[in-house]
Amino acid sequence: MRQIDTERNLAKTIFDELRAAVVSGELAPGELYSVHDLAARLGVSRTPVREALIQLSERGMVRFERNRGIRILRTSxxxxxxxxxxxxxxxxxxxxxxxxxxxxxxxxxxxxxxxxxxxxxxxxxxxxxxxxxxxxxxxxxxxxxxxxxxxxxxxxxxxxxxxxxxxxxxxxxxxxxxxxxxxxxxxxxxxxxxxxxxxxxxxxxxxxxxxxxxxxxxxxxxxxxxxxxxxxxx
Structure with missing residues (x-):
């Protein structure tokens, strides 16, 4: 994933970047990631990253696991x-x-x-x-x-x-x-x-x-x- 260097349409940019990373396999199926680490990789705060992950969760692409992080899901x-x-x-x-x-x-x-x-x-x-x-x-x-x-x-x-x-x-x-x-x-x-x-x-x-x-x-x-x-x- 690339760092986000603009505030224009920040929420959509973060969502698109995370979605692309999941689809491409850069964020690997079955693996756990923390919101903090993903935010650091993108160079943004945790709040918009969490919001983007909620959207991905609604699409069935990731799952929030309490006190563990975000798991990338694999389609059955x-x-x-x-x-x-x-x-x-x-x-x-x-x-x-x-x-x-x-x-x-x-x-x-x-x-x-x-x-x-x-x-x-x-x-x-x-x-x-x-x-x-x-x-x-x-x-x-x-x-x-x-x-x-x-x-x-x-x-x-x-x-x-x-x-x-x-x-x-x-x-x-x-x-x-x-x-x-x-x-x-x-x-x-x-x-x-x-x-x-x-x-x-x-x-x-x-x-x-x-x-x-x-x-x-x-x-x-x-x-x-x-x-x-x-x-x-x-």
Missing amino acids: AHDLEEVFAIRLLLEVPATFRATQLHAPGWVERLREHLEAMRAAAEEHDEAAFMAADRRFHETVNIASGNPRLARYVDSLRDMVSLRGNSTVDRSRGLADILTEHETIFEFIADGKAGQAAEAMRAHLLHTAELLIEQEAEDNDDVARVELDWTNYPG
């Missing part, structure tokens, strides 16, 4: 199942609505994010690829006319990031993920709302299944989750 297979169940309920209809509304300029912005994903895939730059992936989904969700939904889904993605690895590691390459997004984009660009929503649903299901299976493989004490997504919108 059950957590992943819950996260993707919510994303299916929110992002599938959001994709349908966004395609129908066809807000000015949003398809062009979506194309830019897709091009960024394509360039990152060619460079084998997973960090840049996943950042563009995140912007792609955020753009779709905002275009549905519900910015609050977009912010909430973005916070859910933080929980997935807490695993410390991704679907790219062993299950599939960047090119495969890119292909799924290209399919979504093609239907959106053609104004085919139902097919765009179905493509989003297929993408989210595939990602969920890979992540949950990977979590079960990584942890011998985690039972393999039998997924039943038949009741989710399609």
Whole structure:
């Protein structure tokens, strides 16, 4: 983490810095940290750090432990199942609505994010690829006319990031993920709302299944989750 050297938007800056440190693994899952030490590393007082940690706690990213400090949480297979169940309920209809509304300029912005994903895939730059992936989904969700939904889904993605690895590691390459997004984009660009929503649903299901299976493989004490997504919108 870098030291905070400005008072402008201090609370948001501290929150963003701590959130990024948790997502990147700089603050390691399972480890304990004190508010005092984190404040010292950022070069700020403890009060805004504590406030930022409370927000992270509400997102399920950290846990306060009495007289011990802050523990960085790791997402379980059950957590992943819950996260993707919510994303299916929110992002599938959001994709349908966004395609129908066809807000000015949003398809062009979506194309830019897709091009960024394509360039990152060619460079084998997973960090840049996943950042563009995140912007792609955020753009779709905002275009549905519900910015609050977009912010909430973005916070859910933080929980997935807490695993410390991704679907790219062993299950599939960047090119495969890119292909799924290209399919979504093609239907959106053609104004085919139902097919765009179905493509989003297929993408989210595939990602969920890979992540949950990977979590079960990584942890011998985690039972393999039998997924039943038949009741989710399609």
